Amino acid sequence: MTAADAPPVVLVHGTRFSAGQWSPQLAALQKDFRVAAVDLPGHGARSAEPWSLDAASEIIAAAVDSLDRGPALVVGHSLGGYASLEFARRFPERLRGLVLAGASASTRGPWATPYRWVTGLVPRVPADRLARWNDRLLRRLYPPEVVEATIRSGYAFHTLPAAWGEVLGRFDAGAMRHVTAPVLILNGEKDPVFRSGESDFARAHPHARVELIPRAGHLANFDDPAAFTDAVRRFARELPASCG
Numbered sequence: 001m002t003a004a005d006a007p008p009v010v011l012v013h014g015t016r017f018s019a020g021q022w023s024p025q026l027a028a029l030q031k032d033f034r035v036a037a038v039d040l041p042g043h044g045a046r047s048a049e050p051w052s053l054d055a056a057s058e059i060i061a062a063a064v065d066s067l068d069r070g071p072a073l074v075v076g077h078s079l080g081g082y083a084s085l086e087f088a089r090r091f092p093e094r095l096r097g098l099v100l101a102g103a104s105a106s107t108r109g110p111w112a113t114p115y116r117w118v119t120g121l122v123p124r125v126p127a128d129r130l131a132r133w134n135d136r137l138l139r140r141l142y143p144p145e146v147v148e149a150t151i152r153s154g155y156a157f158h159t160l161p162a163a164w165g166e167v168l169g170r171f172d173a174g175a176m177r178h179v180t181a182p183v184l185i186l187n188g189e190k191d192p193v194f195r196s197g198e199s200d201f202a203r204a205h206p207h208a209r210v211e212l213i214p215r216a217g218h219l220a221n222f223d224d225p226a227a228f229t230d231a232v233r234r235f236a237r238e239l240p241a242s243c244g
Helices: 020-029 053-069 078-089 110-124 125-141 144-153 159-165 171-177 198-203 225-238
Strands: 009-012 035-038 072-077 095-101 182-188 208-213
Touching: 009 053, 009 078, 009 182, 020 035, 020 144, 020 225, 035 053, 035 182, 053 072, 053 144, 072 078, 072 171, 078 095, 078 159, 078 182, 095 225, 110 159, 125 159, 171 198, 182 198, 182 225, 198 208, 208 225
Parallel strands: 009 035, 009 072, 072 095, 095 182, 182 208
Antiparallel strands: none
C-alpha cells in the first residue's frame, strides 16, 4: 500500500473517556496514516453537549471529512464501537473499514440488566469521588504514557446514563447488516462480557474476522498498546483501495 492508498483513521473512545484514550495509538499511527480522535457528545471538549447517537454519528462523519482523504477506517471502542455501528448505518459512503473493539456483545435482553443498574447507580455517587477512583485505578494498572492524557481530559460520568440508556436495547449482531465495509472485531482475550457475541457478530457479516489480544481485558488498547496498534495497522493495510 502506498501513502496515497492509506486510509485515514478515525478513533472513537469508550464510556466516560475522551479522545485522550487514544494517545498511544495516535503517536504510533500518525507515522503511516492521517489520524483523528474525536470527543463524543458529552465527553472531553464536548462535555456540555447533550448525548445522542445521531450527534455521535455526525461527529464521526465530520472527523472523516476533516481528514480529506475519502472514506475512513473507523476504530470504535466500547460505547464508541456502538456509536461507530450507528455511523456505519447512517453514512456508509464514508466508511472504508470498521474496527469494533470491546463492542461485540448484544445490548438487548438479559445481558443489559446489570448495565441498566449501573447507569442508575452512577448519578448517585459524586462525580469527584468517581474521578478519584478512576485516577487511582488507571495509575495503578498502567504507565503514565498510556493513561495521563485520559486522566487530564477528565471523565464524562454525567453522560453515562443517557449514552447507555440509548445504546441498551438497540444493538445486536443484526446491526452488522448495515456495515458495507470490511470489519475487524478486535477484543481483549480476557474481556468475556464485551466479546460475548463476537462469533455472532462475525457470522453476520461476509467480510468480518475476529482477532484477540492475548492477556488483555476490556481496555485492550491500554493493556497492550503495541499489539492493539499493530492489529489496526495491519487491518488498515489490507483494506481495498477507496473508490471515492
